[in-house]
Amino acid sequence: MLRFSKSKTIATMAIIIIGLLLAVPSAMSPEQRKAYLASVPSWVPSWLVPSRAIVLGLDLQGGSHVLLQVDEADLVRGQITLMRDDVRRVLRDTRVASQNGIQTIQRGVQIRVPNAADRERLMPRLRELAQPTGNAVLGQTGNASMVINETPDGAISLTLTDAGINERVRRAVDQSIEVVRRRIDATGTTEPSIQRQGADRVLVQVPGLQDPQQLKALLGETGNLEFRLLAQAGATDVDMLPMQEAGDQRVPVERRVIAEGGDLTDAQAAFDPQTHQPIVNFRFNIRGAQRFGQATTENLGRQLAIVLDNRVISAPTIQSPITGGSGQISGSFTVEQVNNLAVLLRSGALPAKLTIVEERTVGPGLGRDSIEAGKMATYVAGIFVIIFMFATYGVFGLIANIALLVHVGLIFGLMSVLEATLTLPGIAGIVLTIGTAVDSNVLIYERIREEVKAGRSIVSGVQAGFDRAFATIVDSNSTMAIAAVILFFLGSGPVRGFAVVFILGILTTVITAVTLTRMMIALWYQWTRPKVLPF
Amino acid sequence: MRLIRLWPENSHFDFMRFRRFSFPLSALISIATAIMLMTVGLNFGIDFTGGTLMEIQAKSGQANVAQIRQTAEGFGFGEVEVQEFGAAGEVSLRFATQPGGEAGQAAVVQKARDTFSNEYDFRRVETVGPRVSGELVQSGTIGIVLSVLAVLFYLWFRFERELAVASIIGTLHDIVLTIGFFVITRHEFNMTSIAAILTIVGYSLNETVVVFDRTRELMRRYKTMPTEELLNLSINHTMSRTIMTAATTALSLLALVLFGGQAIQGFAQVMLYGVVICTYSAICISSPMLIYIGLRSSESVKVSEGKAAAAE
Numbered sequence: 001m002l003r004f005s006k007s008k009t010i011a012t013m014a015i016i017i018i019g020l021l022l023a024v025p026s027a028m029s030p031e032q033r034k035a036y037l038a039s040v041p042s043w044v045p046s047w048l049v050p051s052r053a054i055v056l057g058l059d060l061q062g063g064s065h066v067l068l069q070v071d072e073a074d075l076v077r078g079q080i081t082l083m084r085d086d087v088r089r090v091l092r093d094t095r096v097a098s099q100n101g102i103q104t105i106q107r108g109v110q111i112r113v114p115n116a117a118d119r120e121r122l123m124p125r126l127r128e129l130a131q132p133t134g135n136a137v138l139g140q141t142g143n144a145s146m147v148i149n150e151t152p153d154g155a156i157s158l159t160l161t162d163a164g165i166n167e168r169v170r171r172a173v174d175q176s177i178e179v180v181r182r183r184i185d186a187t188g189t190t191e192p193s194i195q196r197q198g199a200d201r202v203l204v205q206v207p208g209l210q211d212p213q214q215l216k217a218l219l220g221e222t223g224n225l226e227f228r229l230l231a232q233a234g235a236t237d238v239d240m241l242p243m244q245e246a247g248d249q250r251v252p253v254e255r256r257v258i259a260e261g262g263d264l265t266d267a268q269a270a271f272d273p274q275t276h277q278p279i280v281n282f283r284f285n286i287r288g289a290q291r292f293g294q295a296t297t298e299n300l301g302r303q304l305a306i307v308l309d310n311r312v313i314s315a316p317t318i319q320s321p322i323t324g325g326s327g328q329i330s331g332s333f334t335v336e337q338v339n340n341l342a343v344l345l346r347s348g349a350l351p352a353k354l355t356i357v358e359e360r361t362v363g364p365g366l367g368r369d370s371i372e373a374g375k376m377a378t379y380v381a382g383i384f385v386i387i388f389m390f391a392t393y394g395v396f397g398l399i400a401n402i403a404l405l406v407h408v409g410l411i412f413g414l415m416s417v418l419e420a421t422l423t424l425p426g427i428a429g430i431v432l433t434i435g436t437a438v439d440s441n442v443l444i445y446e447r448i449r450e451e452v453k454a455g456r457s458i459v460s461g462v463q464a465g466f467d468r469a470f471a472t473i474v475d476s477n478s479t480m481a482i483a484a485v486i487l488f489f490l491g492s493g494p495v496r497g498f499a500v501v502f503i504l505g506i507l508t509t510v511i512t513a514v515t516l517t518r519m520m521i522a523l524w525y526q527w528t529r530p531k532v533l534p535f
Numbered sequence: 536m537r538l539i540r541l542w543p544e545n546s547h548f549d550f551m552r553f554r555r556f557s558f559p560l561s562a563l564i565s566i567a568t569a570i571m572l573m574t575v576g577l578n579f580g581i582d583f584t585g586g587t588l589m590e591i592q593a594k595s596g597q598a599n600v601a602q603i604r605q606t607a608e609g610f611g612f613g614e615v616e617v618q619e620f621g622a623a624g625e626v627s628l629r630f631a632t633q634p635g636g637e638a639g640q641a642a643v644v645q646k647a648r649d650t651f652s653n654e655y656d657f658r659r660v661e662t663v664g665p666r667v668s669g670e671l672v673q674s675g676t677i678g679i680v681l682s683v684l685a686v687l688f689y690l691w692f693r694f695e696r697e698l699a700v701a702s703i704i705g706t707l708h709d710i711v712l713t714i715g716f717f718v719i720t721r722h723e724f725n726m727t728s729i730a731a732i733l734t735i736v737g738y739s740l741n742e743t744v745v746v747f748d749r750t751r752e753l754m755r756r757y758k759t760m761p762t763e764e765l766l767n768l769s770i771n772h773t774m775s776r777t778i779m780t781a782a783t784t785a786l787s788l789l790a791l792v793l794f795g796g797q798a799i800q801g802f803a804q805v806m807l808y809g810v811v812i813c814t815y816s817a818i819c820i821s822s823p824m825l826i827y828i829g830l831r832s833s834e835s836v837k838v839s840e841g842k843a844a845a846a847e
Contacts, residue, residue: 059798067667069637210657211648216641355637357664359644366590366658366798373796380794381787388783391539425727428791428799432734432806435787439780443745446776453544472748475693476741482685483737487730490678495730502734535538 004519012515016406019508022413026054054415057423059494060371062364063207068180068219068354070172070200075352076107076165083109083129083146083158090125094118099154108146108159119154126158169200172351176202180354182347183218202354210363214340222309222353223344225261227292229254230303230315241305243312245331251312253305258295263288267345269338272330278338279330282345289325297321308341360493374427381431382408389438393445393535399520400441400513407437407505407512414504423497433505439476440513444469445535452533459525461533466518473514477506541782542775550770550818551763551826557819561708568715577717580725581661583675585632585668587643591655593624600626603651610646621797625658637664675729679710682736689740694747697828702743705821709739712812716805727802735809738784742777742817749773750822754830762830766822781814 025033033053040049058065084102087109091098096118098111113119130146145164149157173196180202184192193205209215231238231252238252267282284292296304296318306314306329314331333341385404389397411430415422448465456464481503488499581588592598600619607615607628616629628647633639640662648657663671686706690699713735717724750769757765770777788810791803 069666213645213648220641355664356641356662357637358667359660359662361657361660363656363658365592365656370796370798373794373799377791377793377795377799381790384786384790385783388786392541392779394538424796424799425730425802428795428802431787431791431795432784435784436738436780438783439741442776442779442783446773446779450772472745475744475748478689479686479740479744480734480737482689482740483682483733486678486682486685487733490674490681491726491730495726498730 004522009519012511012519015511016410016516019410019413020406022050022052022417023409025050025052026412026416028053050416052416052419054412055419055421056367056371057421057426057494057497058205058207058360058367059362059424060367060374060422060427061207062210062362062367063205064209064212064215065358065360065493066204066206066212066215066219066356067197067358068176068202068204069357070169070176070202070351071353071355072165072169072200075168075172076160078352079160079165079168080104080107080109083160086129087111087126087158090122090129094121094125096122105157105159107165108157110155110157112155114154116154119150119156122156123148123150126156129158166199173200173202175351176354179223179347179350180204180219183343184215186343186347187214187218189215201357208364210361212359212361214336216356216359218340218343219354220356221340221344222350223261223347224309224349225264225345226257226307227259227295228257228305228307229295229299230305230312232302239310241307241310241312243315245312245315248311251305251315253307253312259284259288259292261345261349263291264345267342269335269342270328272328275330277330278333278335279328280333280338280342280345281328282326284325284327286325289323292325292327293321293323297323308344313341370424370427374424374431377431378427378434381434385434385438389441393441395524395534396441396445396521397535399517399524400438400445402520403441403512403517404434404437406516407508408434410508410512411501411504414508415500420500420504421497422501423494425494426497426501429498429501429505433501436480437505437509437513440469440473440509441517443472443476444513444517449533449535458530458533462521462525466514470514473510477509481506540775541778546771546774547767548771548774549767551767551823553819554823554826557815557823561712561816561820564715565708565711568711568718571718572714575718577714577724578721580723580728581629581663581668582671582725583668585640585663585665587630587640587662588659589628589644589647589657589661590659591626591628591651592658593626593655595654596624598624598626598655603628606650607647610643610650612643612646625797626655632665632668637666640664671726675726678729679732679736682733683707683710686736686740693744694751697825697830698747698751700828701821701824702740702747704824705743705816706736706739708816708820709735709809709812712816713805713809716808722801722805728805731802731805731809734806735813738809739813739816742813743821745776746770746773746817746822750825750830762826765830766825770818770822777814777817781810785810 025036028036037049037051084104087102091111096113098113100112103110113122126148130148145167146158146160149159177194177196181192181194184194184204184206189206189209191207195203197203204215204219206212206215231254235252235254237255239255240250241253242248243251263284265283265285267280270279270281271277272279300318300321303315303317305312306316314329316330329341382404386401389400389404391397393400408430411433444465447469448461451464451468452458452461484499484502484506488496488503491499598619600617603626604615604617607617612630612633614631616627618627619625620627630643633643644660644662651657683703683706687699687703690702693699694702710732713732716722717728722728746769749772750766753760753765753769753772760768785807788803788807792800792807795803
């Protein structure tokens, strides 16, 4: 029979009305939305008010998408440096000498201790270095972060394991997200989205950003600041580092670090009151202040080396002991450079270098044009299909068209409540859905036509049409769903937006093309009691 | 009111006859595609090759393409593809991947921005590093392979072996011909193209499944009808639906091609072509394929054995 149970009718209508209401906020402009939310009386509980709107993708609202990758090689290099320091300390503590110093090998270091008794003393201390990477408190034994190899001829090598490196990369991504967030926030950028992607990447999305040059400059620096001393003639433990003021000529700098970025409590861009040059004022914490005070007292008249990411950015002469815990970095900087430098120092150093592996920027003009074009295409497609369906199926076409409008409304409602991102391919998905959504109606109507032609009455023909077409509808929608689901898991960004729309479209077809259409046809039959099929 | 009918009622059209043209034609195009794929190849976009793509628009509305080309070639980043497109002085510039790994790419954008930003708006800037492009190639390939496998799995569950084999041949046929479209038209092949191919896989299967659902139903009803006749009947029965759905889908895609804007046009064009191909293959490839595969080969053997026994 064409009659519906009351509860089924109410449930269907409820789903449709709620779904359409959820789409309402997305149809408003941001200002309208604000006014509408303000106009809701305060006694209405907030969960009752549809407030979420579809998020526009960066390709529609304009903005910058920058994908950063933790530089694993850089990270490993840093780890090896730490390993060297540790091994050097252990050798010193145990008073063991390595035959040819500490050599860097791939992913680790190697020493040579031919004396077995020396090795006996050394090994337990070295093993302490290779602690597991997991959290022992939580009962995870974890994997060893490094392995120690000993050969009979006295060569001892310490190498990082894959598990150790992966764990470091994972932690580096977490730390990087924090640092990146602090750096971007410091520039006053609104609503950046910063998230982990995959094992070793950070995705930064900044809506409305037109030229990510400053952002890239800010993220491209590790921000590792060290206060050292320029080496005097004849010193041995030195690094040759490029010096900015000397046209990147390399100068010897002592390896010993007096204080570092982590010792800073504040850094601000400012102007030197005398020279009017842009400078950065900074302040040390207690430990840093002490060490800095002591070092400047002991080395009066020598040149300090302020090293940022292995580059001497300033080398002032120590005129008097600096014991107050504050100082300034001056050099030949531009205003923008000191601003960036202050941000870098305040937000702390990145655990490793970040490399930009992908950048996609859409200007606001193109985004606006895309939205306009998308709207236009959606309207035109809608009108084409609506006219075509009406011209082919008459009243039944009209019913299919109402179902189609509800269908598109429901997609928007679902996307709003899921806070899904609408991208340009997503709009294409909506347009394509308009074309395919009526397929279910077509399948049903054609079947009804056949059944009636085969001699059934209208009521039983409609009934049989729905029943028999249903299996085919499920089939034809599942086949489309297969492709859409694969696309969802595989694609990223815009393409994924297409998949989301398509999947939601398939889900809502079942409600609109099958249930809603059937209810409307039942109503139509009760009103008109037709003797022949209207198409 | 007179309603339109795109397909006459009670049609008895002999679709199976088409196979004499469609089989050689499709085979020819497939072979041509394979040869061109190996010799000419696809016109890969920066998603898969890596590199930098910029779309700039002249603030004055009038772009000087020759001058842009000359200036850009002078940057020293190798050959630059400069193309005018759309309306109102829009120009796209494409630079190949620069040596120097991920960091090497940044200089291109910087230089172009410094040079052109006075007279041109930067509407789109995309840089894809070598690592990411490698991964996109991988996920694109996996996507297509995975979708074919998923389709196989679905068909294996849903249909008898003969029908499943015929539909998978149809789907593969559609993938090959779509790739052929990319090769022949030199359409840019990027991540969106993968999306288009996957959607076409879905649509292709959809078309075949609707026909085969009917074939299966008729097989049960007319147990002794010859295969060719049965297939013709299935197609004739479903033809008005096939035409309707193809028409509504094509109409909405046409709207997208005409009004959807330059950024989505490529996708819409491929899809539009795909709808045509899928409709063609469901009728002229997958269905007649069953004549050769042998519909209900197991059943018909039994029937003929029964007849033989009765004759003795």
